[in-house]
Amino acid sequence: MKILVIVPAFNERITIREVIVRIRTFYPQADILVVSDGSTDGTGRVAREAGVLVLEHSYNMGIGATVQTGLLYALENDYEIAIQIDGDGQHNPQFLSSVVEPILQGRSNLVIGSRYLSEGGFKSTSLRKLGIQFFTGLVWIFTGRRITDPTSGFRAMDRRGIGLFAEDYPSDYPEVEALVLAHKKGLGIEEVPVQMRPRRRGTSSIGFLSAIYYMMKVTLSISIGFFRGAKG
Amino acid sequence: MSAKLTLFAIIGSSFLLLVILDLVRRRYLKERYALLWIITGGLFLFLSIRKDLLYGISTLLGFVMPSNALLGLGFLFLLLISLGLSVITSRLSEKNKILAQEVVLLKKRVTDLEKKCEADNPSDEKEDSI
Numbered sequence: 001m002k003i004l005v006i007v008p009a010f011n012e013r014i015t016i017r018e019v020i021v022r023i024r025t026f027y028p029q030a031d032i033l034v035v036s037d038g039s040t041d042g043t044g045r046v047a048r049e050a051g052v053l054v055l056e057h058s059y060n061m062g063i064g065a066t067v068q069t070g071l072l073y074a075l076e077n078d079y080e081i082a083i084q085i086d087g088d089g090q091h092n093p094q095f096l097s098s099v100v101e102p103i104l105q106g107r108s109n110l111v112i113g114s115r116y117l118s119e120g121g122f123k124s125t126s127l128r129k130l131g132i133q134f135f136t137g138l139v140w141i142f143t144g145r146r147i148t149d150p151t152s153g154f155r156a157m158d159r160r161g162i163g164l165f166a167e168d169y170p171s172d173y174p175e176v177e178a179l180v181l182a183h184k185k186g187l188g189i190e191e192v193p194v195q196m197r198p199r200r201r202g203t204s205s206i207g208f209l210s211a212i213y214y215m216m217k218v219t220l221s222i223s224i225g226f227f228r229g230a231k232g
Numbered sequence: 233m234s235a236k237l238t239l240f241a242i243i244g245s246s247f248l249l250l251v252i253l254d255l256v257r258r259r260y261l262k263e264r265y266a267l268l269w270i271i272t273g274g275l276f277l278f279l280s281i282r283k284d285l286l287y288g289i290s291t292l293l294g295f296v297m298p299s300n301a302l303l304g305l306g307f308l309f310l311l312l313i314s315l316g317l318s319v320i321t322s323r324l325s326e327k328n329k330i331l332a333q334e335v336v337l338l339k340k341r342v343t344d345l346e347k348k349c350e351a352d353n354p355s356d357e358k359e360d361s362i
Contacts, residue, residue: 058336
């Protein structure tokens, strides 16, 4: 079984090596692909020295395009399962196998690692929690499914998911939209509990204004996408 | 509309048209994207000369002053042009993304192939470094 772990990274030189080591430790059967999104701090070089597959965007294209580049690579090289895990060390590679499990059992096409499903799970600030509940509600309206952690970027998908997203993946803040898209295309979606670590360094990429933009953008694209024909 | 304003409108729109046509001639502006601009400039010139038509349109649309009708039309066309530009920008950024992703994947394939070549014929190694 060909499995690819895609690590989108933007200026994560400090954390990327440890992430790679931990993925190797906990999930040695997978190939690792770091997609550096126009990093200027040598993230790509560090990853290459660690001996993993590396793709480097010539300029910063955003998380959506970065994940999609990884999926295009997976598609081109005939991987059967692709897993997406952040390069900043937030996602714990220990849970890689639990994210893949539902796919191996043929239960789902797309699996989301949720930090809110587990007991004593992730401690979020109340503002973030509010934002996530907003998206949970939005996803519920358009799919009728309750996804506890729709913005989680820790996910695994099978060939159907890879094919779908390699062709069409939202450019910024893609996670929530991708869920609705997958549901629309009839993919089986499932959540599994994972633990996430609070970010060790740097701040979340989402400030207050971007949070507003995030909500508006995602709401707009999901609502319009809903009325898109078979092509969308 | 006063004679002064009429003269100004005629000169202004002629100048705009000339600039647009010259840009197209020098290939700074593609015909495809110049079309809406030419229509705008042409219509302005036409209405500045044929004031009776401008008066007709302004009565039809309920403008009190014909010059305001001209202004309103100009505004409408500007809106259309900028909307068109946003569409073009969106399309371009999507195409640009696809191209950039393809380049990344191709680059990876080239380096992989180079490595494979080197591994297959170690004697050729020096040739590339010239």
